[in-house]
Amino acid sequence: MTLPLRTPDGLPVEVPDYTLLHLSDTHLTSAGVLYNQRVDADLALDRAVVEIRRAIGNGHQFDALVVSGDLTDTGDPEAYRRLAGMLEPLNIPVIWCNGNHDVRTTYHRELLGDEEGSTDSKIQFHWVGADLGLRVIVLDSTVPDAGHGYLDPRLPESFAPILARPAPGGTIVVLHHSPLPPPSPLLSYFALDRRSRQTLFTTIAGADVRLILSGHHHMAQSGMLGSVPVVVAGSTAIRTDPFARPGHERTTSSASMNLIRIYPDTYTCSVIPLDGADEVFDLDEAQCAGIIDRHPI
Ligand SMILES: [Fe+2]
Ligand SMILES: [Fe+2]
Secondary structure, three states: OOOOOOOOOOOOOOOOOEEEEEEEOOOEOOOOOOEOOOEOHHHHHHHHHHHHHHHHHOOOOOOEEEEEOOOEOOOOHHHHHHHHHHHHHHOOOEEEEOOOOOOHHHHHHHHOOOOOOOOOOOOEEEEEOOOOOEEEEEOOOOOOOOOOEOOOOOHHHHHHHHHOOOOOOOEEEEEEEOOOOOOOHHHHHOOEOHHHHHHHHHHHOOOOEEEEEEEOOOOOEEEEEOOEEEEEOOEOOOEEOOOOOOOOOOEEOOOEEEEEEEOOOOEEEEEEEOOOOOOOOOOOHHHHHHHHHOOOO
């Protein structure tokens, strides 16, 4: 039985044009090594995979799966292969972005098909959705052998001709280092430097960028860069404690991923905790219809 979804005003139910999964900071380690000596990062990521498979089994569809950096903890080639081996069989187009814990050359070789393993940073362009109308631009905000983030000040100039042509469904920018104030002392030091934040602001000013997706902060966050929303996905392995004692960098073994839905005139970000939770209710269509029928408008 499939009942039409109903709304209070009788208008059609809103349907997103594009649906994305956003994972970050998977930090897969070398075999036999625990992340921060405590967390099996593969096992933690598998909780996300199980949840995504459950969604697919329930009929949900996704246009892309964005993974916004710190894919591995130390750049072990085998960890990249394990990561691809876990996510690519989901049959959702995967968009990879590297983070400060990744090794750029290995990332290029293992995930971007660059057999040379180029040392230069890459900018990726993806076209997403059934109509291939959503443009996703992936920037590399990393500095080899450093933790902080940086963007080339020539970015606005080089992007001007590209962004001058709007995409049918708009544009999403992905980078590892979030252009938002970080939540903790170490992340403040390893932040996207303030001039690079300004560079990003200038690059996208007036363009069709609808959303910026990032990671690095190990906690779900949202904010704005000018008039453009910024969404940070939490890590699939650990979570930063924003209530730690002053000067402390504290994390817990908590994880999440984000569900991003892009509508014609807005977007939503739903944070999906991956810590396990007991079911409270699961009403079927007939039960939902019964409740609706008891509440006439
Ligand atoms: Fe990270
Ligand atoms: Fe990071």
